[in-house]
Amino acid sequence: MSRRKTERQLNLVICLLSTRRHLTAQEIRATVYGYAEAESESAFKRMFERDKRELRDNGIPIQVGTGDAVSGEEGYRISRTDYELPEIELLPDEALVLGLAARAWRYASLGEAAANALFKLRSAGVPVDGEAAPGLTPAMRTDEPAFGPVWQAVRDRRPIRFDYRKPGQAEVERREIEPWGIVNLRGHWYVAGHDRVRGSRRVFRLGRIRGEVSVLRTGPGVVVPEGVDLRSVVAGHRAEPERAATVRVRTGAAHELRRGALRVVAGEREGSDGWDTLTLPYTDTPDLVRRVASFGSRAAVVEPQDARAAIRAHLAATAERQGAEPDGGGAPPGGAPSAPARGPRSADQLRRLLMLVPYALGRDVRVPEVAAHFGLSEKQVVSDLSLLWMCGLPGYTPGDLIDVDLDAARETGEIIIGNAEALAQPLRLTADEAASLVVGLSLLEALPEAEGLEGSALKRVGEKLRSAAGAAVASLADAVQVRVETDEGVAETQRRCADALESGQRLHLRYLSGYRDQVTERDVDPMGLVVQDGHRFLEGYCHLRGDVRLFRLDRVLDLVVLPYAAEVPEGVGRRDLSSGVLQRSERDVLVTLDLEPSARWVTEDYVCESVAERSGGGVRATLRTPVPEWVLRLVLRLGPECRVVAPAALAEEAAAEAGRALAHYTLDGEGAGARSAR
Known part of the structure; x- marks a missing residue:
């Protein structure tokens, strides 16, 4: 059928x-x-x-x-x-950035739309190359299940209804909003719009939407207020620190606290041991408690006193929680059931044929190339061609039908199509295709190579795409924005990495490992730059580890360009980022955690092997990690909101470390942290 x-x-x-x-x-x-x-x-x-x-x-x-x-x-x-793609002429620098823009969606839900857009443009003779500038890897991810329906609602200007759970809140709330647009900020997607129930502007993180998103197809459409700045609306959603705490940290430890401190005063040293004093900004006491508690016995709050009392209670509850017996709230989760396989869809096949005909006319096109682009077998491509051979103008005589050389396709892989003038021009870009490219262009602003192009190639190609796609697509592109935040220090590090990449020189990094709370010295041969999940990375061959590694640029404490050439070992290639920046291995440790409803954000922020619902709104999550010490810090941060189910040794260590940290706080305030402040 x-x-x-x-x-x-x-x-x-x-x-x-x-x-x-x-x-x-x-x-x-x-x-x-x-x-x-x-x-x-x-x-x-x-x-x-x-x-x-x-x-x-x-x-x-x-x-x-x-x-x-x-x-x-x-x-x-x-x-x-209305059908045919308007003529687009691109200069070489414009073609380069357009190929990069499409690559940004390669591992995301709009990857197919972006790839099809490039296919149509190449059919029209536009020289775009999705593999150009291999040293650069802009990438966006859309792992949130809500992204697809929210994108469609924004595209179609329709209201949506969904269940939403706020951080720290056990119960979900029903929301109905008129979405104005979606924004990627710090690696997370947010939808901003008018909340019909509360009658005011609201911002919702897509990862906190529970269940399905209902797109309301009846009633009036959404009208976006004139002049609304989506980036400012979402960025303004966060609170700014208003208070400062005095915190003592062990020498060579708690580097994340040190980096966020307003002031660091070195203390006396006893060999390699000692305490330093930080002035740490914070918004509220629970947030401060979680941040300091995550470093266990290597950090202690000195002032204010209400924070000292709060962290003492937090650590005591942590030690008690890890020793508790399982509550039977959930069985160890198994793998999620796989979705049923989907057969070939008529809509997909029709779309392929309408793109293939103009692409093949007058070009040397081969079956393997088409199969690779559409993710098909070569047998399926030949099947598509055999269907095309049966179509044509009414009358359907040999002179009316499209001519396809099926023997050449089967024997040599060559695709030869004739008598197809009716389909000779490529179909214009759909809203999703054009918007995916326009939005991808905004991500390129985070790349150092784009700094000289922002006012030229990026702007020019964006205007040409909007003109070719029409007003509706331009409106959708404006409603989906990406914001990669950085400070001048990270931008300077990125520029120096880009210079070393271009000149082929080795780098020496002083690097903070976020997993291990450890600073190491690394010699790195740069291989490329990556922008993904709201962060910027240097990808290179690390001589310390003897393998390719990704280094977050905001964790590079110092960088020196060495006066000799980079030498990546033969056969070593760049990483496959289809599963994200985090590379998992069979050697990783599986850790199972019982999380209270207020700690469900862990399943939103970190990749989990599996997640199972528990009674009372909690979940049982299993994570895979190469560094169990990192999970220990996470457990200390969560406190009574989390219990380690497995492995048992990690649960015991969490309870013991909470006890060691608790020794800094005595009932009379004369613990080690207080004495060291004198």
């Missing part, structure tokens, strides 16, 4: 593109091959209405006009002006 449906719809497209007047439904039924199988008038009407709807969903603009001047009956045609 799917193959016959694709054949019928392709014949309909060819017919409506070739007619000079609007054809009535009965004329289409009588002339377009495939509609004769409708057994009745009502069956034909249902079939024709479905075909029209699906063609429009694929971006094919079917016009409605007068088909019969006498009866006034409606007729249909496809205007070539």
Whole structure:
């Protein structure tokens, strides 16, 4: 059925593109091959209405006009002006950044849309290359299940309804909002809009949406207020620190606290041991308690006194929680059930054929190339070509049908298509395709190589895309924004890495490992730059580890460009980032945690092997990590909100470390942390 449906719809497209007047439904039924199988008038009407709807969903603009001047009956045609991709001329620097923009979505839900956009542009003779500038890797991820329906709602200007759980809140709340747009900030996606229930502007993190998002298709559409700045709305959603605490930290430890401190005063040393004093900004006491507690016995709050009392209670509860017996709230989770396999869809096949014909005409195109682009087997590509061979203009004689050399496709892999003038021009970009490229361009602003292009190539290609795609696409692109925040220090580090990459020189890094709370010295041969999940990375061959590593630039404490050439070992290549920056291994330790409802954010911020619901709104999460010490810090941070289920040795160490940290706080305030402040 799917193959016959694709054949019928392709014949309909060819017919409506070739007619000079609007054809009535009965004329289409009588002339377009495939509609004769409708057994009745009502069956034909249902079939024709479905075909029209699906063609429009694929971006094919079917016009409605007068088909019969006498009866006034409606007729249909496809205007070539609306169907065909307008001519786009790109300079070499514009083609480069456009290829990079498409690459930004390679591992995200809009990856297919971006890749298809490049395919259509190449069909029109635009010289874009999705593999250009291999040293640069802009990348966005859309792991949140809510991203797809929220994107569609923003695109179609429709309200949405969903259940939402605030941080630290056990119960979910039903929300109904009019979405103005979505923004990626610090690696997370947010939707901003008007909350109908509360009657005011609100911002929601997509990772905290629970269950399905309902797009409300009835009623008035969404009207975005003029002049609204989505980035400012989302960025303003966070609170700024208003208070300062005095915190003591062990020498060579608690580096994240040191980096966020307003002031660091070195204390006396006893060999390699000692305490330093930090002035640490914070917003509220619970946040300060979690940050300091994560470093266990290597950090202690001196002032204010309410924070000292709060962290003492936090650590005591942590030690008690790790010693508690399992509450039976959830069974160890297994793998999530896999989705049922989906067979070939008629809409996908039709879209491929409409892109393939203009791409193959006049070009040397091979079956393996097309199979690789669409993720198909070569056998499926040949099957597509055999279907194309059965389509053409009404009449369907040999002179009307599209000519395909199937023998060449099967024997040599060459794709030879003729007599297909009706489909010679590529279909214009859909809203998703064009918007994916325009949004991807905004991510390039975070790359050092784009600094000289922001006012030229980036701007020029963005304007050309918007012009070619139309006002609706430009509006969608404005409603989806990416913001990669950084400070001048990180920007300077990135510029120096880019210079070393271009000149082929080795780098020496003094690097803070976020996993281990440890500073190491590294010699690194740079291989590329990556922007992903709101962070910037240097990718290179690390001589300390003897392998390729990714280094977050905001954790590079010092960088020296060495006066000799980088030498990446033969056969060593760049990492596959399809699963994200975090590289997992079978050697990693599996850690299972019972999380209270207020700690569910762990499953949003970190990659989990599995997550199972527990009674009371909590979850049981299993994480894979190469550094169990990192999970220990996470457990200390969460305190009574978390219990280590496995391994048992980690639970015992968490309780013991909480006890060692608790020794800094005595009931009379004379613990080690207090004495060291004198």
